[in-house]
Amino acid sequence: LAKTTQPISMDSYEGQEVNITCSHNNIATNDYITWYQQFPSQGPRFIIQGYKTKVTNEVASLFIPADRKSSTQSLPRVSLSDTAVYYCLATPPDDYKLSFGAGTTVTVRA
Amino acid sequence: GAVVSQHPSWVICKSGTSVKIECRSLDFQATTMFWYRQFPKQSLMLMATSNEGSKATYEQGVEKDKFLINHASLTLSTLTVTSAHPEDSSFYICSASPDYQQFFGPGTRLTVL
DSSP: OOBBBSSSSSEEEOOOOEEEEOOOOOOOOOEEEEEEEEEEEEEOOEEEESSSEEEEEOOOEEEOOTTTTTEEEEEEEOOGGGGGEEEEEETTTTTOOOOOOOEEEEEEEE | OOOEEEOOOEEEETTTTTEEEEESSSSSOOOEEEEEEEEEEEEOOEEEEEETSSSEOOTTTTTTEEEEEEETTTEEEEEEEEEGGGGGOEEEEEEEEESSHHHEOEEEEEEEO
């Protein structure tokens, strides 16, 4: 499983866009990039997944450059309830085992 | 999305006792479920892969005789922490998948006194 590296923490204010960049220099050809969100004392929740270029859903956007060595998850117009830990993972399509890194603690302030 | 439940949500036990945690997939069948452990301020660590009808696969460093896993049906996996000690106090989370996406349970907070 490819290792991912992300900032330990990020601070933001309500209404701002939050961009979290994840490095995955050794990502395998078949790996997808998957992001999870975790609130304290809860299980992680799937946010978004992509392979290349751009993916957007109702929660976030995921930008993946052509070399796929990094990716950026964008959270538009964050609110206080978006305060959480966000995990970036490189996941093979046929292996459901997940390897979580340290994640990024995003704190949104009023 | 698919729903995974855990029971109990929290448990307090005395040192030396055993505790069973259940993980259920409520609206799908899961031949494979995963158990994770998370200590305060740390990330999730995969403990084992639970396989329906066969033995679980444990990650390196996880004692299989201490953390007993039973996957008796396609919707239920149980994790039993045997002879629990204070160092086993942690947040235990399971996950399951009906397709390519993993769905996580709400977690079980275990406190061993």
